[in-house]
Amino acid sequence: MKYNKRLTEKIIEYLLFIVAFSALTCVALIVIFLFYEGLPIFEKVGFKEFFFGKYWYPTSDPPAFGIFPLFIGSVLVTILSSLIAVPIGVMTAIYLAELASPIVRKIVKPIIELLAALPSVVIGFFGMVVVAPFLQEYFDLATGLNLFNASLMLAFMSIPTICSISEDAIYGIPTELKEGSFALGATHLQTIIRVIIPASISGISVAITLGMARAIGETMVVLMVAGGAAMIPESIFDPVRPMPASIAAEMAEAPYRSDHYHALFAIGIVLFLFTSAFNLVADYISYKYKEKGSATL
Numbered sequence: 001m002k003y004n005k006r007l008t009e010k011i012i013e014y015l016l017f018i019v020a021f022s023a024l025t026c027v028a029l030i031v032i033f034l035f036y037e038g039l040p041i042f043e044k045v046g047f048k049e050f051f052f053g054k055y056w057y058p059t060s061d062p063p064a065f066g067i068f069p070l071f072i073g074s075v076l077v078t079i080l081s082s083l084i085a086v087p088i089g090v091m092t093a094i095y096l097a098e099l100a101s102p103i104v105r106k107i108v109k110p111i112i113e114l115l116a117a118l119p120s121v122v123i124g125f126f127g128m129v130v131v132a133p134f135l136q137e138y139f140d141l142a143t144g145l146n147l148f149n150a151s152l153m154l155a156f157m158s159i160p161t162i163c164s165i166s167e168d169a170i171y172g173i174p175t176e177l178k179e180g181s182f183a184l185g186a187t188h189l190q191t192i193i194r195v196i197i198p199a200s201i202s203g204i205s206v207a208i209t210l211g212m213a214r215a216i217g218e219t220m221v222v223l224m225v226a227g228g229a230a231m232i233p234e235s236i237f238d239p240v241r242p243m244p245a246s247i248a249a250e251m252a253e254a255p256y257r258s259d260h261y262h263a264l265f266a267i268g269i270v271l272f273l274f275t276s277a278f279n280l281v282a283d284y285i286s287y288k289y290k291e292k293g294s295a296t297l
Contacts, residue, residue, distance in 0.1 A: 034272060038265035041065065045259075050266065056230040056241075058250070058260040065263045067270065069232045073147070073240035074271070077222060080151035080236065081158060081215045086208055088155075089162030093207075096163075097170035098192055109167065116160035124224035127153040132225060141237050143227060148236040150226040154218055158211035165210060169203020170196060202287075209279065216275050219244040243271045 042050065045065045053066015092112070096105050131152060132144030173196055181191040197204070227239020228249065241249075247264050254260040 031272070034265060034268050038262060038267075038269040041259060041262035041266045045263070050263075051270075054232065056246070058254070058263055063259060065259070067243070067246075067263075067267055069230050070241055070243045070246050070267065071270065071274075072232050073226070073230075074216070074242040074244070074274070076147055076233065076236075077150050077154060077226065077240065077242050078212060078216050080147065081154035082208075082212050084151060084155035085158040085162055085211055085215070089159045089207070089211060090166050090204060092159070092163045093166035093170055093204075094192060094197075096167045098188070098196065109164070112160050113164050116164060118157075120157065120218060120220040121224075123153050123157055124221040127221065127225035135237070139237060143239060145225050145227040145239060146237050147226065147233050147240045150222050150240070150242075151236070153221045153225055154215040157218065157221065158215050161214060162207045162211035165207035166200075166204045169200040169207065172203070173199050209283070213275065213279065216278065217244060217271070219248045223248050243267050247271075 050065055050067060051071075052068050053064060054068055055064040055066045056069060057064040096109060100108065127149050128145070131149050134144065135141060135146070135149055136144035177195055177199060178191055181195045182188075186194070222242045223245040226242060226245055228241050228245065229239035230241045230246070231238070233240050247267055250260070251264050254264055
């Protein structure tokens with residue numbers, strides 16, 4: 001009996017190892033392919049010209065492969081959408097976990113999780129048909145497809161993720177911490193600010209990371225509502241073209257193994273490095289907050 005149990009455990013262990021190794025292998029092969037197809041562009045275009053060039057005209061004669069406007073578009077869309085989504089998502093999570101009645105929480109929580117499952121193309125279509133005409137008419141703009149519209153739609157996509165995971169982190173705080181705070185004479189608001197949020201800051205950081213990661217790599221929404229103009233915006237109402245939108249819009253038209261083709265893969269490399277660096281920083285912050293919270297408690 002013991003032999004069969006050990007054999008079963010070994011089989012499960014090997015199966016899990018094979019699955020994990022397969023996943024890592026697939027990711028490694030994707031990264032290798034990305035660099036293999038993207039690096040040849042630098043034989044014809046210098047790093048400085050590629051990263052800091054202000055003009056992206058890959059089909060002109062001669063072509064221009066400057067991705068600085070695309071990079072700025074991605075950064076601005078991510079920052080603006082995060083400024084909208086993070087406060088709303090975290091405050092909604094605090095309300096559901098600490099202030100809402102059980103009935104409200106049971107009704108609202110599934111609705112928020114259902115919103116997270118909305119396809120990005122549906123959100124992009126909503127931004128094109130409803131939000132864009134409203135912005136164009138209300139603010140008297142040349143077009144409603146712009147940086148602000150894209151940021152709103154990405155924030156709408158990120159809020160459910162941030163709210164749901166943050167609410168789980170806050171709701172999972174031991175009741176002893178809250179009771180101890182109340183026993184010392186703290187109000188509910190003081191308990192939330194000084195006890196609950198610091199104790200759950202690691203989970204909230206993970207929620208914010210996942211929400212912003214979705215905004216950074218999102219393709220369909222920014223392709224549909226950002227305006228598609230490869231230029232550095234002067235205001236939040238100017239059209240932009242983030243890096244994922246450029247890859248999605250131009251890859252089908254780029255001749256195989258042409259300079260344009262390699263340049264799009266190089267954009268993929270930049271996007272990969274950008275998101276990887278962001279995730280590493282976010283993981284470090286989450287780890288430091290977790291250590292700080294453990295030491296405090």
